[in-house]
Amino acid sequence: MKLTGRLAAAPDDFIRQEFLEPQFRHEVVHLLRWYVLIEKALLGEYRRLGVLSDAQAGRLAAALDGLTPDQLTAGAAGALSDIALAMEVEVGKALPEPVPAWHVDRSRNDLQACAQLLHGREQVSDIAVLAGQLAEVALERASHDVTSPMPGYTHLQAAQVVTPGFYLSAVAEHALRFSSRLLGTYDRINLSPLGAGPMAGQELAWDRNLLARAIGCQGPVPHALVAVASRDWLLDVAADIASAGTGFSRFLTDLMAWGSSAYGLVELPDELAGISAAMPQKKNYPLLERLRGRTGHLTAFYVDFASCQRNTPYSNMVEVSKEAGVHASTMFAATRSVLAGFTLVVEKLRWRTDRMRAAAEEDHFGGFSLANELTLRAGVPWRTAQVVAGRYVSAVLAGGNGHAGHGDPAALVAAALEAGHVLDDPGSYLTNSLDVDAQLRAKLSSGSTSPSSVAALLAEQRERLGVLREQWDERRAAVRDAIAATDASLLPGGAA
Amino acid sequence: MKLTGRLAAAPDDFIRQEFLEPQFRHEVVHLLRWYVLIEKALLGEYRRLGVLSDAQAGRLAAALDGLTPDQLTAGAAGALSDIALAMEVEVGKALPEPVPAWHVDRSRNDLQACAQLLHGREQVSDIAVLAGQLAEVALERASHDVTSPMPGYTHLQAAQVVTPGFYLSAVAEHALRFSSRLLGTYDRINLSPLGAGPMAGQELAWDRNLLARAIGCQGPVPHALVAVASRDWLLDVAADIASAGTGFSRFLTDLMAWGSSAYGLVELPDELAGISAAMPQKKNYPLLERLRGRTGHLTAFYVDFASCQRNTPYSNMVEVSKEAGVHASTMFAATRSVLAGFTLVVEKLRWRTDRMRAAAEEDHFGGFSLANELTLRAGVPWRTAQVVAGRYVSAVLAGGNGHAGHGDPAALVAAALEAGHVLDDPGSYLTNSLDVDAQLRAKLSSGSTSPSSVAALLAEQRERLGVLREQWDERRAAVRDAIAATDASLLPGGAA
Amino acid sequence: MKLTGRLAAAPDDFIRQEFLEPQFRHEVVHLLRWYVLIEKALLGEYRRLGVLSDAQAGRLAAALDGLTPDQLTAGAAGALSDIALAMEVEVGKALPEPVPAWHVDRSRNDLQACAQLLHGREQVSDIAVLAGQLAEVALERASHDVTSPMPGYTHLQAAQVVTPGFYLSAVAEHALRFSSRLLGTYDRINLSPLGAGPMAGQELAWDRNLLARAIGCQGPVPHALVAVASRDWLLDVAADIASAGTGFSRFLTDLMAWGSSAYGLVELPDELAGISAAMPQKKNYPLLERLRGRTGHLTAFYVDFASCQRNTPYSNMVEVSKEAGVHASTMFAATRSVLAGFTLVVEKLRWRTDRMRAAAEEDHFGGFSLANELTLRAGVPWRTAQVVAGRYVSAVLAGGNGHAGHGDPAALVAAALEAGHVLDDPGSYLTNSLDVDAQLRAKLSSGSTSPSSVAALLAEQRERLGVLREQWDERRAAVRDAIAATDASLLPGGAA
C-alpha cells in the first residue's frame, strides 16, 4: 500500500513486533465491530453530504459487513499493521468498482479515539450488568437470614451484634453504589469524537450530532482537540473500578477472617475451597485470596493509565492514544473476574449460625445498652453510666461468667453505688443487654441491624436496583437501536 | 476524665505525639465547626425525642457556640486528645447545671465519619468554585483571540493551524468537565452517617432524615455499617482530582514547550517568571514547572488513600477513618494551588502572535486540504490524492521555499500526472492550502478551530458554566441554609 | 538584592506564598547545616585555587558558622526567598570587608542538589539506626521464647506449629534486610554533585574529588548533567522504604489478627491499647492500625516522587529538584514513626502462651509428619501416605476428639488398609504427630521452627546485625570526620 508521497522505509522489525502487530491483534478482536459501525456512520454522512451515492454507500456497507478478522490479519502486513488501513484495503478489494471519494476529509485520529471509546463503553455496560448481578445475589442471600446473631467487629474486636443479612446488605449497597457511579461516568463519557479530524476539525459540513446518534452516543465531544487528545474516559472508568475494588478488598478481608480456622463463622463448599492432602481439617480459600489479590491490580491499572498520560502534550499522541491504554482490556477482564467471583462467593457462602451465635454470646455486647438504660431510666449521667456499665461488666467477667444470659444484679448495684447512684430493681436494667436477640431488635434507627430495619432496607435497595437496571437497560437498548438504525439506513432504500 | 470502668494506663507518649496530638491539632483547625454543627443537629433530635428539654438543648447550643480552638487545645490532654471528648468536657464546664442525658445512645464512630465528610464536602465545593474561575478566565481569554493562527501539533510535529482561542477553549472544557464530574460526586457523597452509631445502629428513635437535613445532607447513608466503615467519598473525590490533575499536566506540558526558547510562542510577565542573572535573555518559568509537578502529587494522593484502605476489614477502623486520610487536607490544598496557579497562568499568558504566525507559515499545513480538493473536485481517489499532495509538498520543499503563500502549480500538475491524473487550472487547488487564515476558516465542523466554530463553542461553554455555577450555588446555599435553620431552631423559642 | 541586569518584577504573591516561602521554611530547618558545610567545602577549594586568601576563607567560614535560622528568615524577602542568596547576603553583612571573588564560577544548581542529597543521606542513616534497633529488640524478644508452641498459619488456616521466637526472628530478618538494602543504596548515592555547575561543568580547576571528600562523599557524581538533573537517589531511598513498609504491613496484619478477640494470642499493655468505656472487655489496638495504615503512605510517596519526575526533561528543572521532593521530609518522618512504633510493639507485645498452646493443640498439625513416617518407615508411597494420613485425621475428627495427644491406632490401621497397606505397630507412627512440642523439635532443617534451629539463627542474625551496625557506624563516623576536618581546615592556620 502506498501511503505517502515520500519514499519511506517500511517500519523496523522492532516496531512491528513490539507495537504494531500486538496492537493489530488486539484491535481485530476487540475493536473491529466498532470500527465497522463508525465507518457506517461516516457512510451515512458522506451520502447526506452528496459525496457518495446511495449505491456507493450501500456497497461499502456491505463490504464492511463482510470483513473478517482472518482476512484482515492476513492483509495486515500490507497495511502497515493498521486496522483502519487494512479495512480500507480489504473493502476496496470487495468493491465492484472503486469509490474515489471514500474517506475524503477523514482522519484516523478521531476514528481510533472513537473505536476505543465504543469498546470501553460496552465494557462499562457489561461490568454494570455484573455489578447488578452481585447486588441481586447479595440481596437475595441477605433476605434469607436477617435474624441470626453474629458478632460485629470494630477494630477487629467483637463490638455489637449483627446478622448475615445486615452484612450482605452492605455488600449490596457497595455494588449499587458502584453501578450508580458507573452510570454517571457512562453518561459523561458517551460522547462521540467523530468529526474532530486530526485535531482541528474537518472541512466538509459533517453533522457531528448525526454522527454521534448513528453510533449511539449522546452527542459529540464539544471540542475537536479534546475529542482526539483526551483519554479522560479511561481514567474515569478506571478510577470507578479501582475504588470499587478497594471496597471489595475490604469485604473479602472480612470473609477471609471469618472463614479462618480461628473464627470459623463462614465456609465455602468444597468446589470453591482448596484442600490440604495430609491436613484434611484444613480448608483453604484460595478463591478469596485470588479475588482479593485481583482487586489490587485494579488500583495499579489506574496508576498505569495516569502514569502514561502524565506530562504528555495535550494533542493526539500515540503514547496516550495507544500505549497508555495497552492494559485496558486486561483491566476490564480483571474487573469482570472480581465481580463474577465475588458473586459466586456471596451466593455459595454458608453462614455457620451455630458458631456465629456462640461467638456472639461469648462476649458482653450489652454494655452500651445498659448504659443507655442507666441514663434514660435512672438519670445517671451518660459518661458516668458508661463507667458504671464498664465496672459491672468487669465484675461479671472477674466472676468468671461473661456469657450472654448471665446477669448479676448485685454487681450492678455495687457498680452504680461506687459512682454515687442507688438503683432500684437492678435486674430490670439488664434484660436487654443480656440477650443477643434483644440486642439486635433494640437497634431502632433506619439502616440498623434490627431484622425490621434490614428488611426495610433490603426492600428499598431492591427498588434502587430495579431503577438502576432499567437505566442500564435503556442505555444498552439505545446502543442496540442505534446500530440497527445505522445498519438499516444503509440497506438499499434505507436512506432517511 | 474518667472514660472507662477499667483502670487503664494513659496512652503512651509515642501514641500521643505521633497520632493523637497531630490529629487533634488538625481537627481543631479543620473540623471544629462541623463538629459543632453536628452536635446541634443531635440536640434537635434529643429535644424532639424528649430526652432533653428546650432549655437544656438551648444551653448546650450556646455552650457549643462558645467553644474556641484555644480552649479545646488547652484541655486536650485531659480528654485523651480527642476533640469530641474535649468538646464534651468544655461544654460541661460552661453549663450552669449538668445535663445527664446529653450524649446518651451516642457513638463517636458516626460522629467522626460525619465531621470528616462535612469538611470534605466543603473542600469539594471550594474547589468547584476555583474550577469555575479557571473556566471563566479561560473563556474570557479565549474570546480575545480566535483568529491568530498558530501551529497545532500532533506527535510534537506541526500539523494543523489553530488559534489561542481554540486552545483555551479546550482548557475551559477540561475545567468544565472537572466541575461537572465533581458535582456528580458531591451529590453522591452528600449523605449523612449520623444515626449509625458504632456500626449497627442506635437504640433511640432517631430520625436519620431529620438529622441529615439539619446538617445540609440529601439524606442518610442508607446502611449503618456503610455509614461508619466506608470512606469511599474520599476515594471518589481524590480520583476526580487526580484525573483532572493529569489533564492539567498535559496542558502545562504544552505551555512549557511553547514558552521554551525553541518555540517562543507564549510568555509570562516578569513577576511570574524566573530570571537568570548573567543570562538575561533567559526567562525560566518555574511557576509552570511547579504547577505541573504539583499535579503529580494528586495522583499519589489517590494511591495513598487507596493503599491505606486496601485489605482492611469493612468496619470502623482508625486505620481507615483517620490514618488513611491523614493527607486529605494536603491534597485539598495542593488542588487549590494547582487551580489558582493555572488560572493565573491562563490569565497572564501573552500569546506572541507574530511568532505564532511565523511558525504557522513555516510549514505546509495545506496538504490535507489540497488532497480534499483533489478528491472532491478532480475525482482523484482519496488515498491517491494524499500521495499527490505529499509529492507536491516534497517537490516544493526540494525547491527551497516551503513557506505558506508560495504555490507551484507546475509541481502540482507533475505530481498528479505521476499518479495518472491530469489537472486543469492547478492553481485553483492551491488557494486554500496556501493561506493559513484560510486553513483556519476551512474547518467547518462544530468544535473545530475556525473562528466561527470557536465563537459558537465559547458561547455554549459559557452557558454550561452558568448552569454549573447555579448548581454549585444551590448546593452552597443549601448548606448555609441548613446551618442557619439548625442554629435558629435551638435559639429560645426556636423549636419547630 | 540586585540579581539581574534586566529590570524584573518581584515574584508574584502567589509564587511567594505557594512555593518560595514554604521552600525557604523547609530549607532553613532541614538543609541549613548542609548548605553551610558545602559552602565551607567550596571555600577550601577557592583557597586552594588561589581565588581567596586564607584570611578571606577563614572570615567567610566564621560568618557561615554565625548564621542563624531566624536571621535568614528575617532576610528572606530581600533574597527572593532563596536560602542560598539569603546566606550570601547575611554573610556579606557579617564580613569586615567585601570578598569580591566569593562565589565566582558558582551555580545554585549543584549546590541545591548537593544540600538535598546530604540531608537525605543523613535521614537514611538515621532510619538505618532505627531499623537496627528494631532488629535488636526483635532478636532480644525472640530469644525469650523459642519453645512455646503456637499455630503457624498458611492461607489463614492453622497449618504447622511455630513459636514466638521463630516469628520474631522473621521480623528481625526483615529489619536486617531493610538495613542491608539501605546500606547498598547509601553507598550508591553518597556521591557529590559539587563542581557540576548549572549542568555542563565549571571553568575554574575545581577538584571534584576534594570537594566530595570535604563533605563526606565517596567521590563526585561522574557526570555534570547527571549531578544536577538526577534525583534518582530519592527514588532509590523511597523504593527501599516503600518495599520495607509493605513487609511491615504484613507482620502488622498478623499481629492485628492475633490480637483480635477471635484469636487472643497476643496483647499489648494498656498504655498501648485503646479502651472502650462501656465494653471494658474490649481492648482495641489503634496503635497497630495506625502503624499499618502509616506504611501505606510509604508506597504512595514512592509513587509521588516517580510521578513528579516522570516525563520531565533530563536537566535541571525546579519541577524535579524541588516540587517533586516536597514530601520527602514527610516520608522520612513517617518511616521513623513506623520503625519506632513497630519496635515499641515488638518490645511490649505479650504472647499469651496458654492460649497459643491451646490453639496449637486444637487442630491436627501432625498429618504431614504422619505421612512422612508412613513413607519412610512403612514404604507407603508419599502421595498415598498423605491420603492415608488425611483419612486418619478425618476419622479421628469424626470420632469427636481431634485434640493433640489423642491418637487412635485402630483408625490408622484402617486408613492404611483402605489404601492397601498393612501397618504393624500403628501407634509408633503417631508419637511425633500427636505432640505439638515434638512437632516443633521435628523440624530439622536450618531456619526451621525447632528451638535449636531458631537459636542458631538468632545467633547468626545477631552477628549480621553486628556487622551491619559497624558498617553504618563507619559511615556515620566518616561524615562526622569529614565535617570536622573541613571545619578545622578553615580555622586560622588550618589550611592543608
Added chain:
Amino acid sequence: MKLTGRLAAAPDDFIRQEFLEPQFRHEVVHLLRWYVLIEKALLGEYRRLGVLSDAQAGRLAAALDGLTPDQLTAGAAGALSDIALAMEVEVGKALPEPVPAWHVDRSRNDLQACAQLLHGREQVSDIAVLAGQLAEVALERASHDVTSPMPGYTHLQAAQVVTPGFYLSAVAEHALRFSSRLLGTYDRINLSPLGAGPMAGQELAWDRNLLARAIGCQGPVPHALVAVASRDWLLDVAADIASAGTGFSRFLTDLMAWGSSAYGLVELPDELAGISAAMPQKKNYPLLERLRGRTGHLTAFYVDFASCQRNTPYSNMVEVSKEAGVHASTMFAATRSVLAGFTLVVEKLRWRTDRMRAAAEEDHFGGFSLANELTLRAGVPWRTAQVVAGRYVSAVLAGGNGHAGHGDPAALVAAALEAGHVLDDPGSYLTNSLDVDAQLRAKLSSGSTSPSSVAALLAEQRERLGVLREQWDERRAAVRDAIAATDASLLPGGAA
C-alpha cells in the same frame, strides 16, 4: 489424581478458568525448566540422605528431562492444573517402577517460591545484558561526537553549550547505574527458599546449603517462614526497573523535544519514523512515544505488586505467591522492550550538527563566562559581575545582534561603568564568551562538557562497563555451572 483423604469436589469452573489454567499455561512456558532443576536438586539430597538410591534418582532425573510442555498441558486437568502435580504424574508414568519415597517430606510452598525466584533471577540477568548493550551503544555513539556544540537546556531554556557526546554519556551513566543497582539486587535475592517446607521447616536432614548450591544460589534464605512468605525479591526488582524507567522517560522527553519540528536537532531514519501521507514534511516518532509510554507501565507494575502484597498475612498465601505476581512476566517483557527500543534509538539517532550549532550560536551563553572573567581579572564582585554581564547582553540584544561571535566592547565598558567599574581592554573579556567552541573547552571540571572531560569520562565509563559485564558474566556462568553440575551428578556414576 487422588490428592486428599477427604472427598472433595473438583474445583469450580470459575476457579479453573480464571486462575488455575492461566497459571498453568504461564508456568509451563516460563517456569518448567526451573521446576525441573529444583526437582533435580532435591533428588541429589534424597540420594545423599539415603532416601533414594542412585538408580532411582537417576531414573527420576531422566524422566524429568523427558517432560514436555505439551505432555504436561495434556495432563493438566488430571492434576488440578497444578504444574508440580502434573510433573509428578507424568514422571510417574515414565518410570519403570514406582519410587515410593519420592517427594516425601516435601511441600509445594518452598518449591513454587523457588521456581518463581529462579525465573525472576534469569529475567534480571537478561535485563542486565540489555542494559549493558544500551551503555555500550551509548558510549560508542558518544565517542563519535564530543565536539559539536548544541544548546544545553535548563528549565527548557537554552543555558549552556554541550555536545551529543556529553549527553549520550549521561545516558550511558544511567544505564550503568541501572545495571549496578540490579547487580546489588541480584546478589541480595539469589537465595534459595528450598528446605523451608510449608513455612516451619522440614523433618529430614536436608542440607539447605547443598540445595542452594545445586540451583546456583548463594545460599539459603536464612528463615523458613521468610523463604515461603516473602516476595520481597519481586518488589526489589520491580523498584529498580520502575526507577530506571522514570529516568528513561526523561531522556526520551528530551529526544522527543529535540526531534520535534520546533527544535529539529535530531532525527530518526525513516524505518523508525512515522510518516504522514499528505504532510510529508512531517516526521512523527511514534517509537519515541511508545517507548516513553511504556516506561509508565513500569511504575504501575511496582504499584501492582506492592498493592497486592499489602496488608496480607506474613505467611504463604496464594494471594501473594501467585496473584500478586500475575503481571511479573508482562513487566519483564516491557522492560526488555524499553531497553531494546531505546538502544535502537540511541544507535540510529542522527544528530543534525548544523542545526545544533545554529541553535547554539543563536543565544548568549557566554554571560556566565564573562562574569567569571570580570570577577577574576577585573576584581568586580561576583554578584555585580553577573549584573554587568546581564546588562551587557541586554544591550547587545537591544542592538539587534545577539548572535555568537558578535561582540560590543563599548557596551561592556558602559555596563561596567554603570556599576562603578572601569574596564581596560574590554574586548579581552569577550573572547571566550563569544565562541561556542571556546565555551565548550572552558569547562574544566571533571565530568564536564569539554571534549577532553567527556573523553576521559567515556574511558572511565567503558572501564566500569567492563567490570559490570564481568560481574554479570560471572553470575550467569555460576548458574550455568550449577545446572551442569546438578545434571552431571545425577547421571549414572555422577554422585559426588
